[in-house]
Amino acid sequence: MTYCLDKQSSVSNSTPRVVQVLDKYFPCIVRPCIMKWATTQEGAISNQLDLGIRFLDLRIAHKIKDPDEVFYFAHGVYSLLTVKEALTEVVRWLDQHIKEVVIIALSNFEGMNLDQHKDLIQFLIATFNKKICPKSVTPSLQECWNHSYQVILSYDDESSTGYVELWPQCPYWWANKSDPNLVISYLEDQKNEGRPGHFLLLA
Numbered sequence: 193m194t195y196c197l198d199k200q201s202s203v204s205n206s207t208p209r210v211v212q213v214l215d216k217y218f219p220c221i222v223r224p225c226i227m228k229w230a231t232t233q234e235g236a237i238s239n240q241l242d243l244g245i246r247f248l249d250l251r252i253a254h255k256i257k258d259p260d261e262v263f264y265f266a267h268g269v270y271s272l273l274t275v276k277e278a279l280t281e282v283v284r285w286l287d288q289h290i291k292e293v294v295i296i297a298l299s300n301f302e303g304m305n306l307d308q309h310k311d312l313i314q315f316l317i318a319t320f321n322k323k324i325c326p327k328s329v330t331p332s333l334q335e336c337w338n339h340s341y342q343v344i345l346s347y348d349d350e351s352s353t354g355y356v357e358l359w360p361q362c363p364y365w366w367a368n369k370s371d372p373n374l375v376i377s378y379l380e381d382q383k384n385e386g387r388p389g390h391f392l393l394l395a
Contacts, residue, residue, distance in 0.1 A: 193250060193265035195233040196273045199223065204253055204266040206302050223269065230268030237278055238285050247295045248282070250275070252312065253302035263312055266302050275312070279319055286323060286342045293325075293336050297362045299348035309351035316345060317357050326356045 203215040203226055215222040233240065237248070252275060253266035265271035265278070279296075286292060298316075301309070317324065325331045325341035336342065348361040367378035 193233075193237070193271050193273065193278060194231045194267045195235060195237075196265075196271050197227060197230060197267065197269050198272045199227060199269075201269040203269055204302060205256060206251075206253075206266060206300065207268060226268040232267075237281055241282070241285050241289075241292075241294070246293065247297070249297050249299070251300040251302070252298055252304070254304050254308055256303050261308065261311060263304075263308075266300070276315060276319075279316070283319055283323075290340070290342070291337060293331075293333065293342050293344070295344045295346065295362070297346040297348070299346075299361065301349055306351055309349060313347065313352065313355060313358065316347075317355070320345065324357045327359045328356060 201223075202219070203211055203222065205212070207215075207226070211222065211226070215226075235243065251266050253264050253270060254262070255264060255270060263275040265273070265275065271278075282294065282296070286294065298312075304312070320343045322340060323342040325336055325339075325344050329335060329339075329341070331341065331344060345358050346360065346362045347355075347358040352358040352360075365379060365382050367375040369375050369378065
């Protein structure tokens with residue numbers, strides 16, 4: 193969701209403390225730098241889906257001191273689009289592409305209490321409704337087609353316990369290296385240890 197970051201937004205609470213302090217006193221310097229670093233996409237979410245993206249890694253936040261129960265995306269700064277607006281766009285796209293399946297991973301929740309998690313979870317279930325593939329299913333593509341499942345929801349917070357609609361966290365295989373040889377070496381090591389018994393993300 194970095195294509196719709198808010199240029200007027202303060203930096204998110206997930207940024208290092210020193211960046212938050214600098215943003216408080218020198219926003220005209222800090223925010224353009226953060227925007228340049230944080231913006232990794234240009235196309236809207238429906239355009240990304242049109243291009244073949246089928247895994248959405250979404251970092252969710254509630255802005256501190258925001259009296260409204262509105263959720264945004266966070267990547268250095270907050271998004272212009274709300275979570276509800278963006279995911280409603282995903283539903284519309286899925287309605288037009290009934291054979292497509294999308295994995296949506298929600299994580300790195302910022303500034304959210306238990307009640308807010310429950311509100312977000314209820315929104316997810318109501319929005320995607322019968323499109324959700326429950327975690328009790330082994331989701332082959334054929335199985336998803338047979339039951340009209342189009343969405344696998346991963347929710348990385350203990351508040352998701354007890355919801356059959358929500359899958360656990362998708363583990364990341366992220367080398368965090370700029371040298372391609374080190375990335376390959378890391379992935380080979382991970383592969384030799386065996387893949388998890390569920391979804392994983394190669395980043």
